[in-house]
Amino acid sequence: MKYEDVTLQREWEGAKEPPDVTVTASEAALGALLEDGDGEQDAERRVRQLGSRVARLDALNVGGMLAAATESGGAGAALAARLDDGLSAAAALGARLRRCDALARAAPDAAHARTDAARADANARALLAELDAIYRWLDPPPLRDLDSLAEPVLTTAEGRARALAAAEALRAALRAEPTMPAPRRRLAAVRERLRRLARAKDQLAAALARHLNNALIHLGNEAAQESRPHRHHTELAPYAPFMRWLKDMDEKAFDALVKVYAGSWARVYEREVRGACEAARAALCRDRTDDLLDHVLSLVESLCNAEQDFCTQFFYLDIDIKSDSSDGEKSEGGERERGDGGRRAGAETRRFMHELFPALEPELVALVGHVERSEPYGAMRALACVGRRVLCAEGERGEQAARKPKCGVFSFVSELEELSGACEAIFATSGRRADLDRWYLSLASAMMHAIQHAEHPRTPRAVLHMENYHRLHGTLSSLRVPALEALRRECRTRYSDALRAYVTQYFxxxxxxxxxxxxxxxxxxxxxxxxxxxxxxxxxxxxxxxxxxxxxxxxxxxxxxxxxxxxxxxxxxxxxxxxxxxxxxxxxxxxxxxxxxxxxxxxxxxxxxxxxxxxxxxxxxxxxxxxxxx
Incomplete structure (x- = not known):
């Protein structure tokens, strides 16, 4: 054993003696330690020696404490066990810490990812994504050559397809501007690109309007010179998507084209209707009135139905294009009125048809007047002919009307009000009161019979009776015709019975x-x-x-x-x-x-x-x- 170890051992043993002995031994050992040296040149060596002695002394101290605890009845063993448990817990904690560190490094938002290099990489990726979004918004493939939009090729199917793709891409880019983040819209390059797109939109709208205007005028002139019914429908149908685009992007140009179409074909149809009515008036003395009226009405019906179907699809009438980014939405009134068969028009369609056939009503009224002058019951024949065609048309639309979720009031019931108003204006002061009352009685009786036997797959029969009898009762009451009093009371009774039956069934x-x-x-x-x-x-x-x-x-x-x-x-x-x-x-x-x-x-x-x-x-x-x- 070295001298230092012997000295430390003695110091430790001296620690068990009374305090005065321990102090004396320690002082002696410290003095011996300090005297043993060669002066300042061995200072570093002495420091190292002192450090090593202190360490050994601490080890001897711990060992002595453990030995003392062991001698005192097992408390040392418990302390040793606790120290072992602490070492095991520390090892487990270290292993858990290593697992957590591995999971943290694997996570995308780990703390280590917030280094400068990682942040720079994340920022670069975010910038790339933002630029990609801007390019997809403002520079899709159909818009790469904006200069070509000023003069699109619309005479071929391929040219129309390219022009339509560019038009839709332009529309999508401009309509998406309000929804884009404000910082993106404040970029100078984005503002400049939007200005270029706006100019391209104006140029494309002008080119489309110019081409369609020329086509409408040319086809109208051809139709005025030769009888080729509805030929223009086939030739104009490929341009319907462009009309929809103009209605959304340049409403002024769209309205101008609508006026050009209505003006061009109004003259054509005025000539056709006038010719048919003149031919009927000329043949009235040779043929039956019913056949002549049927022929004229068939011609008028075919013209009006064909034009209404075409115009609602070509000009997108009664459709709110701006409220939808793809196919548009029908207005509430137009959708409801067009529900049964597609022949009943909304407000915009009715206005357009009135502009397209301005001479239709005067010509038909003049024909009916001529028929009435030719024979005493000519007006009644005309009324019966019109009513027969209307009821046939309602019957043809029955299956399609059945698809409606609700039946509602039958059209012939609501139209009785308009018919009665016209009849009162024509016949009430002409000494035909008795004939008019008989017509009312016949019509109202037929309507009550039709209501009584009507059915609808989605409307309870009690509701169907209740609504239609109530409306018919109101119309008959407004006429104030004594001959209809019994029918009016019958309508009231049937309405009350239907109401009671519905309440009993569903309440x-x-x-x-x-x-x-x-x-x-x-x-x-x-x-x-x-x-x-x-x-x-x-x-x-x-x-x-x-x-x-x-x-x-x-x-x-x-x-x-x-x-x-x-x-x-x-x-x-x-x-x-x-x-x-x-x-x-x-x-x-x-x-x-x-x-x-x-x-x-x-x-x-x-x-x-x-x-x-x-x-x-x-x-x-x-x-x-x-x-x-x-």
Whole structure:
């Protein structure tokens, strides 16, 4: 053993002696240590020696503590066990730390990724993605050559396809501008590109308008010189997508083309209709009136239907192009009126057809006047001919009308108002009152028969009868014709019966189990049991009544009323205008059932303190609230 170790051992052993001995030994050892040296030149060596001695002394100190603890009865073993447990826990913690570090390094947003190099890489990738989005927005392949849009080739199918692709890409880029982030739109390059796209849009719109204007005028001149019906429909059909684009991007140019078309073909159709009417007037003395009128009406119907079908598709009438980025949306009125068969037009279509056939009504009125002057009942023949064609057209549209989710009021019922107004203006002051009343009676009787036997797959029959009888009753009442009084009362009766049948069928008994309970009570009373003794029977006891009443809390009753209102709203149509009437009838039915049940509770269970879940005022409030909410 070296001198230093012997000295440390002695110092350790001296630590077990009394304090004065330990201090003396330590001082002696320290003095010996300090005296043993060669001066300042060995300072570094002495520091190293002192450090190593201190370390060994600490080790001896720990060993001595453990030995002392072992000698004192096993506490040292426990301390050693705790130290082993601590080492094991430290090892497990280190392993867990290494796993967490590995997971963190594998994560894309790890802390180590926030270094300068990683941030630079992320920024470069974000910039690349932003530039790619800008290029896809403002520089798609169809827009690479903007100069070609000033003079597109529209005479060939391939040229039209390229021009249409460029037009749609231009439209998508310009319409997407408001939705783009503001920082992107503030870039100078983006602003410059948008200005170029706007100029290209104006140039393309001008080129399209110029080409289509020339085509419309050329085809109109050809149609005026030769009879080639509807040839222009086939030749203009490929340009329909361009008209849609113009309606969205340059409404002024679109309106100008619409006026050119209407002006060009109005003259053509005026000549055709006038020629047909003149031929009919000339042949009136030789042929039957019905055949002549049918021929003229067939010609007019074919012209009008063909033009309406073409114009609604070519000019996108009654379609809100700007509200949709792809196919547009039909306006509510246009969609509703065009639902049965596609022949009934919206407001924009009707206005356009009036501009396209301005001479149609005067020519037909003049023809009917000529027929009336030729024979006494000529006007009636004309009316019967027109009515026959209208009813045939309604019959042809029946299957398509059946696809509508609601039937609503039949068109012949609503058109009776317009017809009666025209008849009153023509015949009321001409001494034909009796004939006119007979016509009214015949028409109204036929309508009532048609309504009675009508059916619809998606509308309950009671609703169909209720709405149409109500509308027909209103029309007959407004005529104030004594000959129609019996029919008017019959319409009122059938309307009331249909309303009652619908309420009975769909309202039913909202408190079904409670109603069944009191039906049993009524049967017991009818069999001879006194009302105040019914509660002593097990099936009709107070406890059983409380159980049934618990099935109908107030909020559940309100939920069932909400469901009922949605059902009624789904069945009834807007033009019928009977939603609130039906809802009021259901309210009265509910109150009547409620009052009857409450009276039975008061008679049979007077001292039980039982009541229905809702009072009469609660029912009134619930019906009013539901009507307001919907």
């Amino acid at each position: 039913g008994r909202p408190l079904e189990k409670l109603t069944q309970f009191f039906e049993g009570v009524s049967e017991a009373v009818a069999s001879g049991v006194r009302e105040d003794e019914v509660c002593y029977r097990a099936a009709f006891s107070k406890h059983e009544l409380r159980r049934v009443l618990a099935l109908y809390p107030a909020h559940e009753v309100r939920k069932s009323l909400h469901r009922l209102y949605r059902t009624v709203e789904k069945h009834l149509s807007e033009e019928g205008g009977l939603l609130q009437v039906v809802w009021r009838a259901m309210q009265e039915e509910f109150i009547a059932q409620h009052v009857a049940l409450q009276a039975r509770v008061a008679a049979c269970y007077p001292a039980a303190g039982l009541a229905l879940p809702l009072t009469t005022q609660d029912i009134l409030d619930a019906f009013s609230d539901i009507a307001r909410e919907h």
